[in-house]
Amino acid sequence: MPKQWPRSAQAYTEAVQLMPGGVNSPVRAFRAVGMTPPFIARGDGSRIYDIDGYEYIDYVGSWGPLILGHRHPEVVAALEKTLKEMGTSFGAPTELENELAKMITQAVPSIEMVRLVNSGTEATMSAIRVARAFTGREKIVKFAGCYHGHADYFLIQAGSGALTFGVPTSPGVPAGTASNSLVARYNDLESVEKIFQQVGEEIAAVIVEPVAGNMGCVPPRPGFLEGLREITRKYGALLIFDEVMTGFRVAYGGAQEVYRVQPDLTCLGKIIGGGLPVGAYGGRRDIMEQVAPSGPVYQAGTLSGNPLAVTAGLITLKILQHPGVYEALEEKGALLEKGLREKAYDVGLKVSINRVGSMFTVFFTSCEVVDYETALTSDVDRFARYFRSMLEQGIYLPPSQFEAAFISLAHTTQDVEKTIAAAALAFKAVL
Numbered sequence: 484m485p486k487q488w489p490r491s492a493q494a495y496t497e498a499v500q501l502m503p504g505g506v507n508s509p510v511r512a513f514r515a516v517g518m519t520p521p522f523i524a525r526g527d528g529s530r531i532y533d534i535d536g537y538e539y540i541d542y543v544g545s546w547g548p549l550i551l552g553h554r555h556p557e558v559v560a561a562l563e564k565t566l567k568e569m570g571t572s573f574g575a576p577t578e579l580e581n582e583l584a585k586m587i588t589q590a591v592p593s594i595e596m597v598r599l600v601n602s603g604t605e606a607t608m609s610a611i612r613v614a615r616a617f618t619g620r621e622k623i624v625k626f627a628g629c630y631h632g633h634a635d636y637f638l639i640q641a642g643s644g645a646l647t648f649g650v651p652t653s654p655g656v657p658a659g660t661a662s663n664s665l666v667a668r669y670n671d672l673e674s675v676e677k678i679f680q681q682v683g684e685e686i687a688a689v690i691v692e693p694v695a696g697n698m699g700c701v702p703p704r705p706g707f708l709e710g711l712r713e714i715t716r717k718y719g720a721l722l723i724f725d726e727v728m729t730g731f732r733v734a735y736g737g738a739q740e741v742y743r744v745q746p747d748l749t750c751l752g753k754i755i756g757g758g759l760p761v762g763a764y765g766g767r768r769d770i771m772e773q774v775a776p777s778g779p780v781y782q783a784g785t786l787s788g789n790p791l792a793v794t795a796g797l798i799t800l801k802i803l804q805h806p807g808v809y810e811a812l813e814e815k816g817a818l819l820e821k822g823l824r825e826k827a828y829d830v831g832l833k834v835s836i837n838r839v840g841s842m843f844t845v846f847f848t849s850c851e852v853v854d855y856e857t858a859l860t861s862d863v864d865r866f867a868r869y870f871r872s873m874l875e876q877g878i879y880l881p882p883s884q885f886e887a888a889f890i891s892l893a894h895t896t897q898d899v900e901k902t903i904a905a906a907a908l909a910f911k912a913v914l
């Protein structure tokens with residue numbers, strides 16, 4: 484008997500009358516997997532529960548922040564303490580902010596100075612503004628398939644050519660804005676070189692996800708990030724790592740620790756807010772000192788550095804400092820990857836699995852996925868069938884082929900084994 488979601492269906496019917504697509508962020512509507520979404524009632528550790536009473540092992544983790552799982556007791560206790568003893572918001576400095584800023588700058592040595600904001604989008608937008616002001620240049624380079632939030636100049640993707648100059652892909656993005664965003668190919672330094680040879684003196688910054696997560700998980704090829712560092716340095720452009728997803732995820736010090744490349748600016752979000760709304764951008768002191776009020780580049784926020792959000796971030800980072808944490812994530816990731824590969828192989832299904840630590844994607848293609856174009860070779864109908872079978876079996880994955888799934892410290896070996904067993908059936912359902 485397939486699962487039925489009568490209460491969620493009813494809630495969704497109401498929601499679509501009230502909010503565009505019934506949601507407050509598009510992918511939540513489950514359009515890519517041909518169904519309407521279960522509404523969530525609560526979370527606990529590695530599990531979430533919907534309002535129809537079904538339980539799932541959750542591999543979304545609120546899209547990355549919940550590396551400790553849902554309602555981690557220490558996070559809950561810390562939040563209760565701040566709420567009871569302090570309050571919700573002041574719009575004035577607090578010692579908590581010093582503490583989080585200290586933890587971030589200590590974790591990520593390229594961040595000498597940091598500014599807290601409320602989302603990843605704000606972090607990337609602000610980093611670009613600072614980069615433009617600092618260099619006195621307007622153009623930026625981004626990569627097809629990378630997502631940096633929803634600011635106008637990021638909503639650009641490549642055409643079918645190796646690189647495309649500024650084609651807006653969302654209506655509402657002014658053509659003039661789009662023309663300043665140049666799109667290169669992920670893992671393809673030549674595409675970057677070409678842009679720099681043409682307009683290198685006009686480029687303020689290259690922004691990149693050092694491990695891409697927003698076209699599914701796509702690791703950088705050896706030399707790619709180093710190459711970006713060299714090219715930007717040569718032309719006097721800044722290198723911005725968007726570590727909103729990878730920061731404190733692939734290692735405590737983020738992707739820059741793993742790949743040993745130092746950007747000029749780094750954007751953070753997700754994990755540093757422990758499940759509450761936070762973002763941050765930071766980097767070289769001489770660049771960050773351009774930000775108001777120490778410099779002329781304006782950027783502000785009513786709720787920036789909010790005590791509750793900072794509290795959740797602080798306790799999360801403290802727990803991530805425990806020895807063996809990232810080893811445990813890697814171990815679970817490796818176990819899951821191996822199991823998924825074996826089950827796909829057993830039924831003769833061609834998949835391409837990318838994983839960096841606790842971030843992973845199963846692509847339904849035989850092609851090695853190294854960039855946007857190869858990601859697009861995935862069979863999204865097969866993905867949808869896989870997704871629905873997994874959901875039926877109580878495994879909650881990101882509802883799109885082009886998203887990374889996340890393992891948390893709350894996932895147990897049994898959770899992983901259960902997931903592998905479910906995948907064995909789901910892979911069969913795909914064929």
Ligand code: PMP
Pocket residue numbers: 546601602603604605607630631632633692696697725726727728752753762
């Ligand atoms: N950058 C990256 C790499 C992201 O993954 C995201 C969100 N998925 C963002 C920026 C935007 O963050 P937010 O949704 O918090 O605005």
